[in-house]
Amino acid sequence: MSQLDIIIAPDPKLKEHCGLILDFNDEVKILLERMFQTMKKAPGIGLAGPQVGLNKRMIVVDTTQSEEKGKALKMINPNIVWRSKEFKKHEEGCLSIPGYYEYINRPDKIIVEYLNENNEKIELEAQGLLSVVIQHEVDHLDGILFIDHISSLKRGIISRKLKKYKRSIKKGNSK
Numbered sequence: 087m088s089q090l091d092i093i094i095a096p097d098p099k100l101k102e103h104c105g106l107i108l109d110f111n112d113e114v115k116i117l118l119e120r121m122f123q124t125m126k127k128a129p130g131i132g133l134a135g136p137q138v139g140l141n142k143r144m145i146v147v148d149t150t151q152s153e154e155k156g157k158a159l160k161m162i163n164p165n166i167v168w169r170s171k172e173f174k175k176h177e178e179g180c181l182s183i184p185g186y187y188e189y190i191n192r193p194d195k196i197i198v199e200y201l202n203e204n205n206e207k208i209e210l211e212a213q214g215l216l217s218v219v220i221q222h223e224v225d226h227l228d229g230i231l232f233i234d235h236i237s238s239l240k241r242g243i244i245s246r247k248l249k250k251y252k253r254s255i256k257k258g259n260s261k
């Protein structure tokens with residue numbers, strides 16, 4: 087199964103609001119599996135539709151390597167229906183922002199509703215790393231990147247460095 091190309095920020099495709107998936111079909115299932123494989127290969131622990139050019143509310147998550155009780159999940163139309171009042175800071179990175187990590191403050195626990203790859207409605211309570219990853223990926227579906235949660239000064243610096251990095255890749259490819 088062929089992998090998908092990961093879009094690097096800054097890119098307008100990463101700033102769009104994604105639409106709900108209304109038709110559940112085999113194509114959605116196949117795309118989720120391709121996203122999962124792309125995430126594993128990168129390697130990463132989460133990936134959202136817009137990061138691979140799909141303007142659809144779908145995410146994949148895999149925290150099985152990092153946590154004792156981690157999960158590998160494919161989620162369609164994830165919707166966070168409850169957030170704890172308690173917040174926790176966690177260091178985050180993103181496959182669309184290679185090489186940068188920042189501590190982000192988010193609700194510690196969440197309840198998320200979604201459809202799984204078998205079109206079953208699931209309600210999941212998540213905490214710790216799994217909660218962080220799901221919140222990070224759901225943000226992507228609304229055009230929000232983790233650097234949108236940090237100061238505009240820091241965000242500007244990272245953005246400029248990423249632009250430079252993207253130009254250097256383009257030059258490399260045209261040689």
Ligand code: NI
Binds near residue numbers: 180181182222223226
């Ligand atoms: Ni990300």
